Amino acid sequence: MSTESARSTNSASRRHVLRALAVAVTLVAGVTPGWGGTALAAEPGGPGGPAEPETYTLTIRHLDRSGQAPAHYRTSVTGISGPGASLSVQPHDASGVTTVRLPKGRYLLESDLYTNDVADGDDWIVQPRLDLDHDTTVTVDARTTAPVDLRPPDRSAAFVTSGMFLEVTHQGATRMASIVKATPTLRVAHLGPEAEAGSVRQWFDSYWSTATGGYALGRTHTGSRALTGLAHHYTARELGTLRIRGAAGPGAEGSAVFDVSPAPGPSAGSTVGGSFSMSLPATATVYVTPERGPWDVTFAASDNWKNRYFADGVAVPAGETATHTFGNPVFAPALPPGRGVERDGDTITTRIPLLADGDGHMSAAPPFDTAYTSLFRDGVLVGARSGADAAAGRAAFTVPPGRASYRLAATVTRKAASGATTRVNASWTFASATTARPAAVPVSVVRFSPGLSPAGTAPAGSAIRVPVTVQGAAAEGRVRSLTVSASTDGGASWTGLPVEAGAVTVQNPAAGATVSLRAELTDTDGNTLDQTVLDAYRAE
Structure with missing residues (x-):
């Protein structure tokens, strides 16, 4: 030892x-x-x-x-x-x-x-x-x-x-x-x-x-x-560049700590990580050796040390740059590597973080006010979960054997003075039967990725392009239908936006108002998603 x-x-x-x-x-x-x-x-x-x-x-x-x-x-x-x-x-x-x-x-x-x-x-x-x-x-x-x-x-x-x-x-x-x-x-x-x-x-x-x-x-x-x-003695040409951007809402100056270490794997072995500090909002640059393989990054801001974001397995070849922004909108559901929802026998387990940040980094303890996750089988409630696990997208339900239609519904709310995601609603429908071994349940999420400032804002009154990405069962050409809508009045009314070349164009409101985003999706097997992000970002 x-x-x-x-x-x-x-x-x-x-x-x-x-x-x-x-x-x-x-x-x-x-x-x-x-x-x-x-x-x-x-x-x-x-x-x-x-x-x-x-x-x-x-x-x-x-x-x-x-x-x-x-x-x-x-x-x-x-x-x-x-x-x-x-x-x-x-x-x-x-x-x-x-x-x-x-x-x-x-x-x-x-x-x-x-x-x-x-x-x-x-x-x-x-x-x-x-x-x-x-x-x-x-x-x-x-x-x-x-x-x-x-x-x-x-x-x-x-x-x-x-x-x-x-x-x-x-x-x-x-x-x-x-x-x-x-x-x-x-x-x-x-x-x-x-x-x-x-x-x-x-x-x-x-x-x-x-x-x-x-x-x-x-x-x-x-x-x-x-x-x-x-x-x-290393030269600059031998190293890759890992750029860490730390976001902060308007007036929310602070600091952050991030750790960098070789990612686990057959060639990585046990190791020690390095810890670095930075101001917020700001960008830090860490130069890494590609010889050690991909790198893991853990990021936490001083306003909530428990809210740690993870970027795992970041590959940075020599002479290239990988940029990760932590803690910036749009905060929305994301699917982790592996299976977001899984059925093992007659147990259905969910692992869909509802408040992953704009780059898709997931947090084990996101800040929230209320959070609920419910599962229905053929329209009958199987069970419900609430609290921190629900906010992080974690829940497990025992269901009756056999095949049935299911609806999984999740909601998380929080106060956000910066106007960054005050509520997420997501509802999935799918068919599922008893399995002999762990198997993926066909669910999807939609990610919105506007180019925002480190304060999580976009220019007021201007039109911006918002990339739209599908993750999960409907990815890679398995989308039957996808509609995207935007709201500038907190979800009271919605305007449909055509998805063109993987993005929609949003007309930002006046300064101080927020943009909410909604996606409704059906995959080629008939599984559906209805996802709403209220106050996704703010115009400034």
Whole structure:
């Protein structure tokens, strides 16, 4: 496990949890334990118990950069294969020499040597292949390490945090080691023989801040050895540009925090994220390394920290720019990746956020006053839900078996001084039958995407083009009919708008008035949607 996480002052949040090893046994000075650190059904070698495994003594000598016993160190020995595969021990002795008796097998050893002076940094030494088949002495020597020197092209950028991670795989088992640092003073080294080709995977992520954003830099390595040093000074051409726009309603100045981290995936591994702050409304720019794959962004404004928006899996190739605007209208239903409504047997589950922002970013806790979700089967109420889950589009209903016609209705209301979505009504109809396994229910939503200012407004009295996008079952040419209407009197009256080339043209009202939008849709299978967004945006 991480040898540095407990001491890190990094404040960045991360939604991915580092894997925990099955057993952890702390060893104290002067103790040389034998096999038996984990619970067994009976005493090893005793009546009815398993045969005592073959064990050997492992002696570990620790030397600092002057060749003396280090001021401080943390060492872990983790089993990979053999009888000790589920064992992790942390031997320690103030003299710098410690011993432990362990079962025969393959182990991963990692050691962090450090002082109380931050400027000295840490020496992280990893032996990915420790085959314990005889009494063995290992010397962990800080004099073998080399610096980790990964830097952005902007030399004025300030270091925020970093994390180095290593995975080693042997006989189908994978073990992990990591170190997280809040200072740019890490040195690393490989120890011991080479492991099998391609069995060692290692990566390093570091974050740097600037007056206008920062850098998220990642480097990966695969081979038979752990890294001894890591140096790369990036050029601007190697990086992609992630532009974060934070919106704020009229007069609603404030601040926001956003986190950036590699998106989960087969090649991403566990990691640490970088946290950045910005004023509102404003734009921040973070330059990222495409080598680490797509990136996840989490955004929260100071007026409501619980209202966090997520942009997951943002790919930014070198030389290209990806722009995401958070917290700006039109706030309206959006379908998440996967299934917005699902039926599993006779349970229908909904996951359709009603107040996703204008870019479609979804919030786990959007601000609201009232929220209701109801499900009807053949015109008879099955059940209703209210509160925060309903506002976030989450509900589950148990329905009678067999096929029937259903109507799902959802409403959320809220006060919005800025005139940004005071009410959303959405109603879906569809047919559904009992399923043998989870299956998607055919629902759709309509997204409206006008070009608005960071205050969520459009020019008063002018005509603007509003792109219209269909998500879900009716997407990709499966629309039988779609009508769009606009209202400038809070929904008291509506004017139909022709959809031409994927957009409608709206004549904005006088300053201070709002525009409401409505869509009525039928897909090629007869499933319907009736969706209304009151006070979608304001004219200014």
